[in-house]
Amino acid sequence: MSVAHISNRSGRQPGGWSRRGLLAALGTAPAAAALAGCGSSAGASTATDDKGATASSHAATEKPATIAVTPGNGTRKAGFTSPVEVAVSAGALASVQVTGNDGTTLAGGFNAARTRWTSLRNPYSGTTYTVTAKAEGAAEAHVASFAIRAPGATFVGSYTPEADSTSGVGMPVSIDFTHAVTDRAAVQKAITVTAEPAVEVVGHWFSDTRLDFRPRTYWAPGTKITLGLRLKDVEGADGVYGVQQKDVVFHIGREQINTVDLATRTMTVRRSGRTVATYPVTGGDSSHTTWSGIMVISERFRQTRMESSTVGLGDEYDIPDVPHAQRLTTSGTFVHGNYWAAASVFGHENTSHGCVGLHDAKGAGDSSAAGYRFYDSSMLGDVVIVRNSGERTVDPANGLNGWNLSWSDWKAGSAV
Numbered sequence: 001m002s003v004a005h006i007s008n009r010s011g012r013q014p015g016g017w018s019r020r021g022l023l024a025a026l027g028t029a030p031a032a033a034a035l036a037g038c039g040s041s042a043g044a045s046t047a048t049d050d051k052g053a054t055a056s057s058h059a060a061t062e063k064p065a066t067i068a069v070t071p072g073n074g075t076r077k078a079g080f081t082s083p084v085e086v087a088v089s090a091g092a093l094a095s096v097q098v099t100g101n102d103g104t105t106l107a108g109g110f111n112a113a114r115t116r117w118t119s120l121r122n123p124y125s126g127t128t129y130t131v132t133a134k135a136e137g138a139a140e141a142h143v144a145s146f147a148i149r150a151p152g153a154t155f156v157g158s159y160t161p162e163a164d165s166t167s168g169v170g171m172p173v174s175i176d177f178t179h180a181v182t183d184r185a186a187v188q189k190a191i192t193v194t195a196e197p198a199v200e201v202v203g204h205w206f207s208d209t210r211l212d213f214r215p216r217t218y219w220a221p222g223t224k225i226t227l228g229l230r231l232k233d234v235e236g237a238d239g240v241y242g243v244q245q246k247d248v249v250f251h252i253g254r255e256q257i258n259t260v261d262l263a264t265r266t267m268t269v270r271r272s273g274r275t276v277a278t279y280p281v282t283g284g285d286s287s288h289t290t291w292s293g294i295m296v297i298s299e300r301f302r303q304t305r306m307e308s309s310t311v312g313l314g315d316e317y318d319i320p321d322v323p324h325a326q327r328l329t330t331s332g333t334f335v336h337g338n339y340w341a342a343a344s345v346f347g348h349e350n351t352s353h354g355c356v357g358l359h360d361a362k363g364a365g366d367s368s369a370a371g372y373r374f375y376d377s378s379m380l381g382d383v384v385i386v387r388n389s390g391e392r393t394v395d396p397a398n399g400l401n402g403w404n405l406s407w408s409d410w411k412a413g414s415a416v
Contacts, residue, residue, distance in 0.1 A: 065091040065135035073144035080148045080233050083119040084108070086133045093117055094136045101128040125233050125241065126150040151233070151241040155179035157191075157211075159227060159248060160298070160400070161380060166251045169218040170296040171381025172400050173201075173227055173250070180208040182237040184415035187211070190242065192228040195219070204405070204413035206397040216407045218383065221272070223252040256382045258374075260335075260356050262290060263388035265347050267335075267356070269377065277377070279370045280347025282338070284354040288313075289391035291333055291354070294403040297382045299327035300375070303364050306334075313353060323364035324375035328356075328384055329399040335384055337364065337371025346370070356386070 066089040071078035084106055086096050092114040098106040106129070108119040114136075123129055127148050134141040157175040161167045173193050181187050184205055193201045193213040197220060203213045219225070226249050231242025260267045262283040269277040284290035304325045308316040311332035323337035337360025338352075345351055346359045360371030367373070383403070396404045405413075 063090045065089065065138055067093075067133050067135060067142040069131050069133070069142075069144040069146075071146040071148075073146065075146040077149035078123070078146050080122050080125040080151075081235075083122055084129070084131070085119075086117040086131060088115050088133075088135050090135075091138075092136045094134045094138070095141075096131070096133045098123075098129055098131050100124065101130075122233065123148045124245075151239075151243075153179070153240040154243045155181075155231075155236050155240055156242070156244055157229065157231065159229075161250050163248045163250070166253045166379070167381030168297065168379050168383065169221060169252055169255045169257075169381065170294075170383035170400075170403060171219070171250075171252070172296070172402055173213040173225065174400055175211045175213075177209045177211075177236070179237060179240050181211075182208065183235060184208075184211075186234055187231065187236050187242070188415045190230045190234045192226075192230075194226050194228070196224040196226075199223075202411050202414050203416070204402060204410050205415060206402075206413070210397070212400070212402050214402055214410070218255070218403075219252040221252060221255045225250040225252065252381070253379060256378065257385065258335075258378075258382060259385045259387065260290075261387050262350055262390075265350065267358070267374070269374070277373070279358050279374060282341065282345050282347075282352055282357045283350040283386075283389060284352050284391070285350050286390070288353040290350075290352070290356060290386055290389040291329060291394035291398075292386045292389045292391050293393035294401060295328040295333070295384045295386065295394060296400040296403070297326045297328065297335075297378060297380055297384065298330075298400045300378070300380060301325045302375075308353065311353075316353065321362065321364075323360045323362070324358075324371040326375065326378060327399070329394060329401070331398050333394075333399075335374075337361075337369065337375070356384075 068087050070085040084098055086093065093110060096108065096117040098119060104124065106119040106123060108117050110117050125148050128145065130143065130145045132141050132143050155178050157177050160174040161171055188203050188211060195201060199215045201213050201215050203211050205211050226247055228247050229244040232245040234242040236242055255272050257270050258267055260281060265281055265283065267279045267281045268275055303321045303323055305320045306322045307318045308314060323339065325334045325336035327334050333354055335356040338357035339360050339362040341351060341357065343359055358371040358374055360369045364372065393404055394401050396402045402410065
């Protein structure tokens, strides 16, 4: 029969068949029923999120956050030339803390997505670190630890003046390294010298083992100087690393400038621009002239032995108790007391082997002697200027005598 002929206005079919029932009988299912027959869920009530994914499928794709630390947990001899990194595989990092067994901590920063944290500096050699990292929403923190290897070869810098000392206005900050430095820029960048009151301070390399710092002109009286050594794990030469990490403070006392004129054989002592003493002296003779130029007192001895053999003069002299000796050059120039020359020599003749001598007494105990009085008024770092000696200007590297370089020449010796 024809379906069209048996339909009526009510939509009901003869014999109680509905249109839906009839279609089912004829093997034709409505759309909703067809979808139900294909799949895994038979309800039209399945919830969806605002992105169109079902709640059940969203939960199925969630993964737990996994945190990875570099160097890896348990590493015993990690390198110290790369930063520490912490990464999370899912989600974001809430916090990271890296603590060394020496009490130090490593500061660091996150990337924009907070999926990675990187330390701002490298870990220190010879240190064991513990990393405590937590992902956002995680109940527990991830903990890892690793040990950084110690460097095989090291160097240190010995410095002048001594910590907490007070020196004259000519005292540079001088550093002698125990190993030749090939990467001068890296080492110099790891050292700072600052002054209060502030003044520009520049480093100058005299050799691959010596670096001095000074301002353009003498320090102002009362200046506080801070030497910052950040040499730990700085590679000064191939495979050779620094170990120092410290601050050292020095002070500058009063200003005293001593000028020796070997044409008149006198020394004038001036403090803060005012003459406070004048002494008759004797300088180097024509065969052993005294260096000219600006020199700085680098060592002081109430009494000391002086032997000509130590300065290349054979056996010309050996004096076991030279009084009130103050070193001006590494090569052996001193300003010192002299008890073995006649009193008439001082102020009239230059008879020494290159030193500047003042009349003094054997035993260094006569407080009225010129040698005693000058020594008593002096300190390390005081300036001694020698003029009219008949000799060329002293090598700036011979002692603490970099003041003989112009400011432009001094700055030219900087590696940074």
